[in-house]
Amino acid sequence: MDFFARQDQARRKTKWLVVYFALAVASIVVMLYGVALVGNFYVAAKMHSHGGDAMVGFWDPKLFFFSTFITLLIIAAGSIWKTMELSGGGGALAESLGGRKIEQTTKDPDERKLLNVVEEMAIASGVPMPQVYVLDDEDGINAFAAGHSTGDAAVAVTGNCMKKLTRDELQGVIGHEFSHILNGDMKLNLRLIGILFGIFCIATIGRILMQMRSGNSRDRNPLPLVGLLLLIIGSIGVFFGRLIQAAVSRQREFLADASSVQFTRNPLGLSGALQKVGGYTSLVTSPHAPDAAHLFFGDVNGSQFFDLMATHPPLDQRIHAIDPQWDGKFKRVPDEKRDEVYRRETGTAPPLFEQPLARNILAGAILADDGTPSPVIHSTSVLPSLGNPTPQHLRYAEQLRDALPDNLRAAARDPLAATALIYALILDADEKLRAEQLAEIAKRISPEISKQTAALFPDVAATARRARLPLVNLAIGSLRNLDPRDFVKFAGTLDWLVGSDGQVELFEFVLQKIVQRHLGPKFGVGRAATVQYYTLKPLVPDCVAVLSALANVGSDDAGEVQKAFAAGAPWLRAPADVPLELLSRGQCGVETIGAALDRLALAAPIIKKNLLEACARVVGADGVILETEAELLRAVADTLDCPIPPMGVGE
Numbered sequence: 001m002d003f004f005a006r007q008d009q010a011r012r013k014t015k016w017l018v019v020y021f022a023l024a025v026a027s028i029v030v031m032l033y034g035v036a037l038v039g040n041f042y043v044a045a046k047m048h049s050h051g052g053d054a055m056v057g058f059w060d061p062k063l064f065f066f067s068t069f070i071t072l073l074i075i076a077a078g079s080i081w082k083t084m085e086l087s088g089g090g091g092a093l094a095e096s097l098g099g100r101k102i103e104q105t106t107k108d109p110d111e112r113k114l115l116n117v118v119e120e121m122a123i124a125s126g127v128p129m130p131q132v133y134v135l136d137d138e139d140g141i142n143a144f145a146a147g148h149s150t151g152d153a154a155v156a157v158t159g160n161c162m163k164k165l166t167r168d169e170l171q172g173v174i175g176h177e178f179s180h181i182l183n184g185d186m187k188l189n190l191r192l193i194g195i196l197f198g199i200f201c202i203a204t205i206g207r208i209l210m211q212m213r214s215g216n217s218r219d220r221n222p223l224p225l226v227g228l229l230l231l232i233i234g235s236i237g238v239f240f241g242r243l244i245q246a247a248v249s250r251q252r253e254f255l256a257d258a259s260s261v262q263f264t265r266n267p268l269g270l271s272g273a274l275q276k277v278g279g280y281t282s283l284v285t286s287p288h289a290p291d292a293a294h295l296f297f298g299d300v301n302g303s304q305f306f307d308l309m310a311t312h313p314p315l316d317q318r319i320h321a322i323d324p325q326w327d328g329k330f331k332r333v334p335d336e337k338r339d340e341v342y343r344r345e346t347g348t349a350p351p352l353f354e355q356p357l358a359r360n361i362l363a364g365a366i367l368a369d370d371g372t373p374s375p376v377i378h379s380t381s382v383l384p385s386l387g388n389p390t391p392q393h394l395r396y397a398e399q400l401r402d403a404l405p406d407n408l409r410a411a412a413r414d415p416l417a418a419t420a421l422i423y424a425l426i427l428d429a430d431e432k433l434r435a436e437q438l439a440e441i442a443k444r445i446s447p448e449i450s451k452q453t454a455a456l457f458p459d460v461a462a463t464a465r466r467a468r469l470p471l472v473n474l475a476i477g478s479l480r481n482l483d484p485r486d487f488v489k490f491a492g493t494l495d496w497l498v499g500s501d502g503q504v505e506l507f508e509f510v511l512q513k514i515v516q517r518h519l520g521p522k523f524g525v526g527r528a529a530t531v532q533y534y535t536l537k538p539l540v541p542d543c544v545a546v547l548s549a550l551a552n553v554g555s556d557d558a559g560e561v562q563k564a565f566a567a568g569a570p571w572l573r574a575p576a577d578v579p580l581e582l583l584s585r586g587q588c589g590v591e592t593i594g595a596a597l598d599r600l601a602l603a604a605p606i607i608k609k610n611l612l613e614a615c616a617r618v619v620g621a622d623g624v625i626l627e628t629e630a631e632l633l634r635a636v637a638d639t640l641d642c643p644i645p646p647m648g649v650g651e
Contacts, residue, residue, distance in 0.1 A: 020247060021195055024240035025075060028202060029068050031233045036067040038229065074205065075198035083194030089152025089522070090145065091131045091480075093190065093295075097286045099133030099156045104413035104478055114162050116401075117171050118155055121178045122477075123397035123470045124263075124389040126634060126643035128518050129477025130155050130181070134162055140281045141165065141273070144295040145177035147186050149641055151476075151518035160280065161297075165273055172270030173297055175260035180295075182387045182643070183259070185252055189295045192248060196241040197291060203234025242293075242309045249294035249311045254321060261322050265391040271323035274298075278315045278330030377630050377647045379620025383613055386637070389645040396649045400467060401474075405459045408471065411452070415482045418475040419445070419490045420452035422515065424460040425468055426494075426508045427453065428501050437500055444493045465631050466646065469638070472511060476518050487523045491516070506553050507628075509590045510635040513597055517639055532602040536610070539603055540578050542596035543611050544569075546636065548583035549593050550618045554629065560621075568618035573610050597639045608640050 040063060086092050091101070102111045115132055122129045130147070133156035141161045147153035155177050157170075165173065180186050209227025261267045282298025289300045293311045301311070312318075319326050401409070411417040423441060428434045434457070442450035463471070482490065494515065498508050533539055551564040565582040574580060600611060615636060619629040630647040637644045 020240075020244045021199075024199055024237060024244070025072070027240065028075075028199065028233060028237050029071050031236065032071045032202075032230075033064050033067045035229045035233065036063050038225075071202075074201055077198070078201035079195050079198030082197035083191070086190055086194055087148075089149075090147035090154025090156075090186070090190070091133070091152070093146045093193070093292060094131070094133035094135075094154050094156040096288050097135060097156070097284070097292065098137050099135050099154075102132045102134055104129075105410075110162050113167060114157065114170065114174075117167065117174050119401055119474065120394060120397040121171075121174055121263075121389075122473055123401060124393035124645055125178055125182060125387075126389075126469075126473070126638070126645045127153070127178075127181065128473045131477065131480060132156070134159055135284070135286075138284050138286070140283045140300075141277045141298065142282045142284055142300065143173050143177055143297040144292065145180045145186055146190050146292075146295055147181070148190060148521075149187065149518075150181060150643060151641075152480075152522060153181055153186060158284070164276060164280070166269075168264075168266055168269035169273040169276065171264055172260050172266065173273050175263040176256045176270065176297060178263070179256040179259035180252075183252070183255065185256070188248065189292075192245065192294060193291055196244065199237040199241050200234070200291065202237050203231055206230030206232070206234045239309070242311070245294040245311050246309055250313055253312050253318070257318055257322055263389055263391070264394060267322045271319050271326060272331075274315055274319045275326070275329075275331045278319075279332035377620075377625040377627075378623075379616040379625060382616040382620075382625075382633065382644065382647070383609065385647070386612070386642055386644050390649075392649050393645045396646055397470075400470060400646075404463075404467070404471070407456060408459050408463070411456055412471060412474040413478055415478045416449065416486070417452060418478040419482070419486075420449050421456055421460070421471065421475050422479075422490075422494065422511075423449075423453045423497060424456040425472070426497055426511065427457050427460075429461070430501075433501055437497060440496065440500070441493060444496070445489055465627055466648075469631055469634055470646070472514060476515070479515070479519055480522055482523075484523050487519065491519075504590045506549055506590075506593070507632050507635060509593065510597075510632065510639060513594065513639045514635060517601070517641075530602065533599070533607065534604045536572065536574055536607050537578060539600060539607060540572070540574050540580070542599050543572050543574075543614070544580055545583060545588045545592050545596040546600070546611065547572075547614055547618050549588040550615055550632070550636075551582065551621075552585045552588065553632065554619060554621070564618045564621035567621035568614040568616075571610060571614035571617050597636070601640050603640075608642055612637055612640070612642060 037058065037060070040060065085096070094101075102115060104115060106112060106115065111134070114134070118132050119129060127150045130145070130150075130153040133154055135142075135156060135158045138158040139160060140158055141164060143155070143157040143161050145153060145155050155174065157173070161173060162170070180189070206227045206229070209223045209230060211224075211227075257270060260270050264270070277298045282296070282300060284296065284300040289296075293300045296311075298315075299310060299312045315330075316328065404412075408421065411421040427437055438450045438454050441453055460468075460471075479487070479490070494512055498504055498512050536543070547565055547568050551561045551568075554564050555561055562582055569580040572580065600608070603611075612633075615633055616625070619625050619633055625633065625647065627648075634644045634647065
């Protein structure tokens with residue numbers, strides 16, 4: 001299954017989720033009507049004991065509709081409230097579970113190890129650096145990834161997951177979580193928490209009513225009895241909720257395990273992590289953990305009364321699926337120093353990342369913009385790599401990250417310095433115009449940011465284009481931590497800077513769109529994209545605008561531009577009666593492209609797949625994709641939330 005098939009499968013899972021949820025709600029409505037009947041019989045019996053005449057049947061339309069309305073109101077209110085609470089993305093969930101955000105400038109060796117692994121995964125996958133949290137108060141070994149999109153994603157691990165796993169084992173766990181990010185599971189899982197919370201509210205109300213007592217001992221208060229019935233029915237709602245969690249989660253855990261092994265090419269790393277989960281525990285004690293059980297790497301609830309309610313497959317099945325030679329014994333690492341544990345388990349010293357960083361001499365070639373021939377990239381290799389990073393991408397990411405100049409790496413990890421880094425990426429090469437741009441940055445932001453931008457520019461200018469998008473994705477992780485007022489200034493200055501030279505390069509514009517897309521929802525100036533277009537026809541003008549812009553970027557020769565457009569247009573698979581005509585450079589300006597990308601971001605996965613295939617054919621019309629074209633194509637894909645790993649790696 002490719003990236004788009006997995007995304008589409010996750011979307012179809014959402015439809016089944018609605019069906020399961022409707023069945024659960026219908027069952028609860030019927031049972032709560034029974035509770036209402038019990039209450040009605042109680043009132044009627046009391047009236048009859050006082051000489052009244054009350055006839056009560058088993059079917060009361062008014063009572064049914066009233067109880068149904070109240071039930072649906074409670075469930076809807078609970079679901080809406082929880083969904084709004086989680087609108088902040090993965091970070092909001094991590095914090096509700098007791099997570100502490102790890103600052104990217106941390107010097108703690110365990111935290112640095114974790115961040116390094118996540119950074120490498122992000123670069124290799126082509127996604128922005130997610131926020132990273134640690135659940136300090138949890139003793140179990142566990143982890144999860146959550147978010148509505150790659151722009152608000154968060155990866156969280158328990159303290160023991162960070163401390164007691166070797167680097168290979170931790171890499172296996174993080175690879176598993178990145179699989180959930182790339183496969184579209186994240187959004188589905190977060191949505192499931194909000195939806196199910198409404199069902200769980202019934203049991204909560206039942207517990208509250210059971211605690212109510214009448215002040216008059218002679219007056220028999222029916223509320224505790226009603227509360228008991230609601231608690232029983234609510235427990236049935238919880239049962240349905242756990243079944244839904246299991247239905248959504250279990251098979252996707254096998255897929256995530258397999259994807260992690262494919263990503264790292266190290267089944268023993270993930271196997272070792274799962275063995276330690278068996279030797280310790282994966283339990284999470286937060287009271288909110290059961291609601292998010294389907295997100296976690298391991299089971300948070302302990303043994304289940306019925307296997308069909310378990311959100312995760314049995315550990316032994318997961319281990320044997322990736323490590324057939326496993327001897328069936330779980331392992332537990334005693335509380336020792338990290339280096340001693342590593343030496344005992346691997347027979348080697350800890351790798352360099354756990355010691356002071358050493359510059360990888362071979363990696364220096366990755367960043368050198370010295371005229372070295374770029375790798376040959378074929379257009380047919382683009383889509384198969386989308387959402388499918390390889391071990392070669394992972395090694396490339398580690399080398400690239402370590403080869404970055406110290407000042408660029410430090411800037412990408414600090415919120416305010418990251419704004420200077422983004423500015424430095426689009427400063428003009430002309431010295432006079434660059435001085436004017438820096439003066440305006442000092443006026444709009446601060447002299448300090450202007451000086452930092454100027455100091456970063458020489459290293460940015462000397463860095464190969466292939467490293468610029470990874471730099472942007474690393475910086476986005478830090479930019480999420482900006483103060484809202486600072487973000488408004490940053491975004492406004494970025495808008496000005498892009499157009500300050502009187503001409504907007506397509507890469508500059510798309511970089512601006514990437515920043516807006518990933519950070520806008522966080523700061524309330526945009527919203528997360530949801531699918532609104534399921535057919536291509538209304539989006540054909542937008543696709544034509546994007547393909548025309550890419551064709552015009554590749555050449556100034558009218559014949560070559562037309563040839564490039566013609567090479568890509570058929571891959572849109574547009575209806576035969578819809579004309580596909582090349583637009584002139586003036587007709588596909590930045591405003592047109594901006595509106596087109598905004599609408600295309602709302603398209604179904606299959607539409608995005610065809611568009612990106614067409615884009616790859618356009619930029620590769622001459623047989624190969626140049627480095628500049630590759631980074632532009634990756635940037636366009638990023639605006640559509642379709643991350644492409646670095647191109648030309650391992651080809």
